[in-house]
Amino acid sequence: MRRCATEEDIVLSFTTHAAHAADTGRPAAASIAGASGEEQLARIISSLNEDKAEDIVKIDLRGKSAIGDYMVICSGRSSRQVSSIAEKLAERLKSDLGTRVEGKDAGDWVLIDTGDVIVHVFRPEVRDFYQLEKMWLPAGEQAAATSSG
Numbered sequence: 001m002r003r004c005a006t007e008e009d010i011v012l013s014f015t016t017h018a019a020h021a022a023d024t025g026r027p028a029a030a031s032i033a034g035a036s037g038e039e040q041l042a043r044i045i046s047s048l049n050e051d052k053a054e055d056i057v058k059i060d061l062r063g064k065s066a067i068g069d070y071m072v073i074c075s076g077r078s079s080r081q082v083s084s085i086a087e088k089l090a091e092r093l094k095s096d097l098g099t100r101v102e103g104k105d106a107g108d109w110v111l112i113d114t115g116d117v118i119v120h121v122f123r124p125e126v127r128d129f130y131q132l133e134k135m136w137l138p139a140g141e142q143a144a145a146t147s148s149g
Contacts, residue, residue, distance in 0.1 A: 037062075037069030037116035044117055047092050048074050051085045053121065059136045061118075069116045073132055075124045079107030086110035086121045 041058065048056055053074040062069050076082035083104050089112055090101050100113040108126045112119040120132060 040117045041070045047089045068118045072119045082121050083107040
């Protein structure tokens with residue numbers, strides 16, 4: 001029961017943080033200094049590929065939400081790999097910005113917020129349960145994202 005509460009806390013914390021950002025008109029976290037959303041996205045995808053993240057899905061949020069320009073959803077095979085992927089990504093980006101990381105200790109679902117790009121790293125079972133792709137991708141893109149992974 002405690003693990004569910006932890007996952008719900010992550011969602012609630014992220015939602016509250018994003019709502020505050022939308023209300024104030026400021027990004028949810030500092031962006032990579034001088035880097036556009038596309039440049040941040042490229043660096044993040046490169047890091048995820050290097051660390052063997054699976055089923056990487058990129059979602060363009062521009063014009064859809066004030067929480068960021070892009071969302072990236074990926075999976076690790078185990079809690080240990082999920083935590084490792086998130087830790088390495090945060091370390092690679094740390095010199096350029098103050099990333100916000102939540103959920104790393106549990107290793108089921110880790111959220112990394114760079115301001116312009118929000119990254120979700122899941123264990124496959126947790127990803128299947130929350131189905132973030134269904135919330136953010138149009139139906140046609142959902143089928144393409146799941147078949148290409």
